[in-house]
Amino acid sequence: MKKLLFIFGTRPEFIKVYPVIQEAKRQGNPIVLVNTGQHKEMLNELLDEFSVEVDYDLKIMEKYSGLSEIVAGSISGLDPIIKKEQPDVILVHGDTAATLAGSLVAYFNQIKLAHIEASLRTYNKFSPFPEEMNRQIVGLMADYHFTPTEMTKENLLKEGKPKNQIFVVGNSAIDMFQYTLKDDYTNEALSWQADKKMILVTAHRRENLSDLEEIFDGIAEIADEFRETHKIIYPIHMNPIIREKAQKLLEHSNIKIIDPLDTINFHNVMRHAELILTDSGGIQEEAAFLGIPVLVLRDTTERPEGVLAGTLKLVGTSKENIVNETRTLLTDKTKYERMSGSKNPYGDGTTSLQIVNILNEK
Ligand code: UDP
Numbered sequence: 001m002k003k004l005l006f007i008f009g010t011r012p013e014f015i016k017v018y019p020v021i022q023e024a025k026r027q028g029n030p031i032v033l034v035n036t037g038q039h040k041e042m043l044n045e046l047l048d049e050f051s052v053e054v055d056y057d058l059k060i061m062e063k064y065s066g067l068s069e070i071v072a073g074s075i076s077g078l079d080p081i082i083k084k085e086q087p088d089v090i091l092v093h094g095d096t097a098a099t100l101a102g103s104l105v106a107y108f109n110q111i112k113l114a115h116i117e118a119s120l121r122t123y124n125k126f127s128p129f130p131e132e133m134n135r136q137i138v139g140l141m142a143d144y145h146f147t148p149t150e151m152t153k154e155n156l157l158k159e160g161k162p163k164n165q166i167f168v169v170g171n172s173a174i175d176m177f178q179y180t181l182k183d184d185y186t187n188e189a190l191s192w193q194a195d196k197k198m199i200l201v202t203a204h205r206r207e208n209l210s211d212l213e214e215i216f217d218g219i220a221e222i223a224d225e226f227r228e229t230h231k232i233i234y235p236i237h238m239n240p241i242i243r244e245k246a247q248k249l250l251e252h253s254n255i256k257i258i259d260p261l262d263t264i265n266f267h268n269v270m271r272h273a274e275l276i277l278t279d280s281g282g283i284q285e286e287a288a289f290l291g292i293p294v295l296v297l298r299d300t301t302e303r304p305e306g307v308l309a310g311t312l313k314l315v316g317t318s319k320e321n322i323v324n325e326t327r328t329l330l331t332d333k334t335k336y337e338r339m340s341g342s343k344n345p346y347g348d349g350t351t352s353l354q355i356v357n358i359l360n361e362k
Pocket of ligand 1: 011012015173202204235236259260261262263264266267279280281282283286
């Protein structure tokens with residue numbers, strides 16, 4: 001059985017890596033878990049929530065800040081661990097500093113690298129920043145590219161990656177629902193909203209920070225226009241810039257700003273939404289599985305299959321666009337049903353099984 005070393009550092013990485021860790025455990029692979037500690041609070045809560053004990057915690061955010069320092073600190077923290085553990089394969093996910101640092105350390109130590117959720121691209125170097133370049137660089141070094149869809153596979157073929165290293169496996173975000181969804185779920189935010197329909201909002205992307213006023217003005221206008229029928233729930237990111245602006249601009253009786261939810265709570269709240277406005281990547285995939293239309297608060301997306309399938313629509317960050325597109329969906333039943341009834345392109349929840357099988361066989 002191959003020894004697998006998982007590196008992650010943020011909430012979204014852990015959410016998509018957890019099902020793979022569980023499957024590797026089930027198949028009896030020796031595993032080593034390394035948390036770089038990039039999202040300290042949000043990730044530690046998740047680890048507690050799923051009773052996961054990591055073997056190493058680099059606590060990177062206690063020592064460093066700024067992208068260069070975080071990547072440099074992660075590399076120097078990871079290197080001795082990898083030398084000691086000598087895994088057969090190092091697994092990284094997506095496009096964070098942990099992903100980039102982990103893949104460089106794998107390469108320097110000549111250990112096989114598996115990239116989960118490989119080959120998402122916008123081909124715009126600053127959108128999303130710095131994720132686009134992180135994932136392109138990791139793509140240069142990976143030996144196993146676990147890519148979600150046929151469309152994302154095309155990116156790797158265009159870039160000249162060998163076909164026998166590319167595996168279309170869906171997205172492990174979908175697998176995660178088997179660990180989180182509960183039928184008899186209730187919570188405070190859901191009770192608050194229960195007399196109306198719900199719009200769920202999340203916004204955190206670095207490149208959207210300068211457009212937050214526009215986004216928040218749009219959301220406040222929607223809350224006003226649809227005050228009789230809808231309420232808005234916004235689990236807000238820990239970033240203090242976002243929190244300050246939201247508290248100022250989203251003061252409205254139909255908007256509830258709450259702290260970030262842990263994943264079990266978030267998934268169970270999300271499944272009740274009629275519509276989602278978000279700039280998050282993972283939520284776009286999860287919503288497709290749940291049949292909830294998403295208006296994406298960005299100008300680009302690395303998830304074109306979701307747009308093509310009809311479950312996602314790019315609306316950018318201008319107030320006017322956000323309000324108009326939301327109004328259309330909330331008032332035009334045919335358009336709404338076309339989006340909510342679209343086929344989920346992100347797989348059937350067997351991604352982690354496929355990944356571990358491939359790693360153990362090849
Ligand atoms: N999520 C969560 N709690 C929240 C908001 C989001 O657990 O309050 C989850 C969500 O289900 C998804 C992931 O966090 O799996 C998305 O993370 P984020 O938006 O931070 O990052 P991205 O996907 O854009 O990289």
